Amino acid sequence: MPMPRRLLFISTPVGPLGSGLGGGVELTLLNLAQGLGDRGHQITVLAPEGSSLGDAAIVTVPGQLQPTAHTQGRSAPVIIPADSALGAMWRYAQQHQKQYDLIVNLAYDWLPFYLTEFFSTPVAHFVTMGSLSDAMDEAIGQVAQQFPGRLGAYTRTQAETFEVANAFEILSSAIDLELYDFCPSPGDALAWMGRISPEKGLEDALEAAAIAQAPLKILGNLEDANYWQTLCDRFPHAANCYLGFLPTAELQRVLRQCRALVMTPRWVEAFGNVAIEALACGVPVIAYARGGPAEIVQPGKTGWLVPPDDVQGLVDAIANIDQLDRHACRQQAEAEYSLDALAARFEQWFETIITSAH
Numbered sequence: 001m002p003m004p005r006r007l008l009f010i011s012t013p014v015g016p017l018g019s020g021l022g023g024g025v026e027l028t029l030l031n032l033a034q035g036l037g038d039r040g041h042q043i044t045v046l047a048p049e050g051s052s053l054g055d056a057a058i059v060t061v062p063g064q065l066q067p068t069a070h071t072q073g074r075s076a077p078v079i080i081p082a083d084s085a086l087g088a089m090w091r092y093a094q095q096h097q098k099q100y101d102l103i104v105n106l107a108y109d110w111l112p113f114y115l116t117e118f119f120s121t122p123v124a125h126f127v128t129m130g131s132l133s134d135a136m137d138e139a140i141g142q143v144a145q146q147f148p149g150r151l152g153a154y155t156r157t158q159a160e161t162f163e164v165a166n167a168f169e170i171l172s173s174a175i176d177l178e179l180y181d182f183c184p185s186p187g188d189a190l191a192w193m194g195r196i197s198p199e200k201g202l203e204d205a206l207e208a209a210a211i212a213q214a215p216l217k218i219l220g221n222l223e224d225a226n227y228w229q230t231l232c233d234r235f236p237h238a239a240n241c242y243l244g245f246l247p248t249a250e251l252q253r254v255l256r257q258c259r260a261l262v263m264t265p266r267w268v269e270a271f272g273n274v275a276i277e278a279l280a281c282g283v284p285v286i287a288y289a290r291g292g293p294a295e296i297v298q299p300g301k302t303g304w305l306v307p308p309d310d311v312q313g314l315v316d317a318i319a320n321i322d323q324l325d326r327h328a329c330r331q332q333a334e335a336e337y338s339l340d341a342l343a344a345r346f347e348q349w350f351e352t353i354i355t356s357a358h
């Protein structure tokens, strides 16, 4: 077991931890804090005010939240609002960096990458989405060139959206399996989970469920109200399907009763934490063969992969759910996506950076 390290994790500036605005980053941070804490490391999390994160040591800073990167477009300029939480978090990090062996950035923003060379404590970057803008690609490319080995990603597919794909350490993801109860015999509903935002393609799941005449349960943060309104106009019953953004304990009580999770990403989903949450409950995953889910689903065993944007393909997969093995789903989660497996992967990545930085 390598020596205990003092690690400062800097969270996403788009929202307080626990609000759901940070999407998969919130779960990743919670899991890393718990998994690495259990392995004896000292974890501090730096996040916007109003954040909460289980029992990890957390430092919060006030300030204006960052506009989300995934709606800005490729040529979007770098935006830093006045009184920015992002700026405040990185000022804190600069002032306290000597107390840590490593700083780990989880923000998908330009500033942390630009500041890397100005820190004496090594800064690692866990990149949580695929390539979205030229400005971010440039900042990420700069780190790849100056500090090889400092970039991490969830999946190979996600890394390949960047020119510097080979500079990324692939770390996958995980969940706390103890929070998810296996369910051998589900009801007749399908599930869809995620931020309700255009890049998640919820309309295809609503259309496929309607054709298959299967009830659909929608869970997640209602991020884009205009988009949701267009869905409700097109699918009048959609509002009845929406169960809100639920904490994990309640979420899994709904999810585990479903026959399958349907994933309809329009973009390259970096990972798709919801896929392993489903597997942990024994719920097979029907997903477009795009991004992270394509590296998670074992076709014909723990789910089906469908040609991207092919709604009829979703309907065909829904008709073949009974060929899938719910026990195999739980077993895959235990083998590949436990907290300790994740912590061991990150610990090894951090050790390589820390030992080569001196």
Ligand code: HBI
Pocket: 011, 012, 013, 014, 021, 022, 023, 024, 025, 066, 067, 068, 069, 070, 106, 107, 108, 109, 128, 129
């Ligand atoms: N946008 N500007 C910005 N910064 C982030 O850290 C960020 C984001 N959009 C979405 C997001 N993080 C997370 O929901 C995903 O990385 C999972």
